[in-house]
Amino acid sequence: MSLRPRPEIENLEPSPHGGLNQAELKAMGLTPEEVLDFSVCANPFPPPPEVNKALESVSVNRHPDSESTEFRECLSRKLGVSPDNILAGSGATELIRLIALAYFGAGDSVLVPEPTFGEYKVACRIAGAEAVSQWSEENSFNIKIAETVEQIKQNQPRGVFICNPNNPTGHYLSGQEIEAVLDACEDTLLVLDEAYISFVEESWSSLDLTERANLVIVRSMTKDYALAGLRLGYAVADKEIIRTLRRVCPPWNVNTVAQKAGIAALNDTDYLEQCNREIKKAKHFLVDELKRLGFSLLPSETNFFLVKVTSAKDFRTTLLKQGILVRDCTSFGLPDYVRIAARTIPDCVKLVDAIREMRCQ
Numbered sequence: 001m002s003l004r005p006r007p008e009i010e011n012l013e014p015s016p017h018g019g020l021n022q023a024e025l026k027a028m029g030l031t032p033e034e035v036l037d038f039s040v041c042a043n044p045f046p047p048p049p050e051v052n053k054a055l056e057s058v059s060v061n062r063h064p065d066s067e068s069t070e071f072r073e074c075l076s077r078k079l080g081v082s083p084d085n086i087l088a089g090s091g092a093t094e095l096i097r098l099i100a101l102a103y104f105g106a107g108d109s110v111l112v113p114e115p116t117f118g119e120y121k122v123a124c125r126i127a128g129a130e131a132v133s134q135w136s137e138e139n140s141f142n143i144k145i146a147e148t149v150e151q152i153k154q155n156q157p158r159g160v161f162i163c164n165p166n167n168p169t170g171h172y173l174s175g176q177e178i179e180a181v182l183d184a185c186e187d188t189l190l191v192l193d194e195a196y197i198s199f200v201e202e203s204w205s206s207l208d209l210t211e212r213a214n215l216v217i218v219r220s221m222t223k224d225y226a227l228a229g230l231r232l233g234y235a236v237a238d239k240e241i242i243r244t245l246r247r248v249c250p251p252w253n254v255n256t257v258a259q260k261a262g263i264a265a266l267n268d269t270d271y272l273e274q275c276n277r278e279i280k281k282a283k284h285f286l287v288d289e290l291k292r293l294g295f296s297l298l299p300s301e302t303n304f305f306l307v308k309v310t311s312a313k314d315f316r317t318t319l320l321k322q323g324i325l326v327r328d329c330t331s332f333g334l335p336d337y338v339r340i341a342a343r344t345i346p347d348c349v350k351l352v353d354a355i356r357e358m359r360c361q
């Protein structure tokens with residue numbers, strides 16, 4: 001018997017991500033605790049203190065609330081949108097998959113301006129749709145909105161994924177630029193991934209745009225609130241889109257612990273601002289120090305940025321031997337760039353020292 005998966009996914013490979021690889025660390029004789037991780041673009045501080053208290057009050061013997069009711073109500077008050085416009089997800093990644101499952105299928109093309117987060121293409125492939133990469137004609141790594149608008153007008157794809165601010169570049173598009181994309185979308189769904197929006201120094205609010213029937217905003221709470229291990233995110237969109245996504249959403253998709261932690265995190269009104277103040281200082285410190293060492297950096301409006309190196313793979317491996325992890329951007333199509341996310345200032349000092357030492361060898 002030859003049992004084969006659907007042809008669309010037969011050769012599908014998982015998208016590489018930053019973060020620790022247990023097997024690799026073991027082979028290098030390192031434990032996860034010994035590694036300073038600059039490869040994941042998350043808040044380096046512990047989650048809001050109330051999160052731990054909330055975790056102690058959770059009953060894990062019952063099913064989670066399938067609708068994440070309390071969490072959505074809490075978000076609703078915070079964002080000023082109705083709970084009916086919100087779907088909770090087990091991380092933004094689950095929501096991206098649900099969107100593809102609900103809206104994209106065989107014969108559809110979905111536009112993906114690159115370089116960007118690898119999960120969009122994976123989600124399209126799983127759904128059976130074709131992800132069409134778009135690199136800027138100017139060979140710059142920033143999305144050129146005029147080119148994206150032109151592509152949408154010409155080809156009317158079924159969907160378009162835009163990551164704002166973009167991973168891995170940190171480039172942030174304006175409200176006018178996103179509106180220009182939406183204006184070009186007739187029967188095209190715009191998926192606006194704002195996983196890193198909390199880290200943008202001067203952000204604009206996209207929420208009003210969800211009055212349009214062809215926009216879905218995806219946000220993550222794993223990065224800003226430091227809840228990566230719990231998996232939590234949400235989508236905001238027109239009620240009809242949320243209703244559609246619910247049809248394909250597994251029951252109990254957000255576990256009870258994540259729901260409670262999310263509520264506790266949202267209720268801490270000072271946390272993000274306090275963390276961001278420190279992250280901003282650390283980022284500026286890193287940028288200045290790396291420039292002083294002669295590196296060329298791409299301007300970024302968020303907590304991470306790209307650094308030009310000779311070989312990202314070698315740069316990463318050499319640093320990892322010293323217990324420091326950066327993101328090799330080869331999988332983004334950028335083999336001579338690493339992505340570095342700001343951590344605390346003392347951690348950043350260690351990174352700069354390690355790079356300085358590496359360059360002296």
Ligand SMILES: Cc1ncc(COP(=O)(O)O)c(C=O)c1O
Pocket residue numbers: 017090091092093094117163167193195196219220221222223228231232233
């Ligand atoms: C742009 C972008 N969107 C979404 C995600 C996934 O977020 P989550 O951890 O909430 O699944 C990531 C994580 O790397 C990301 O970089």
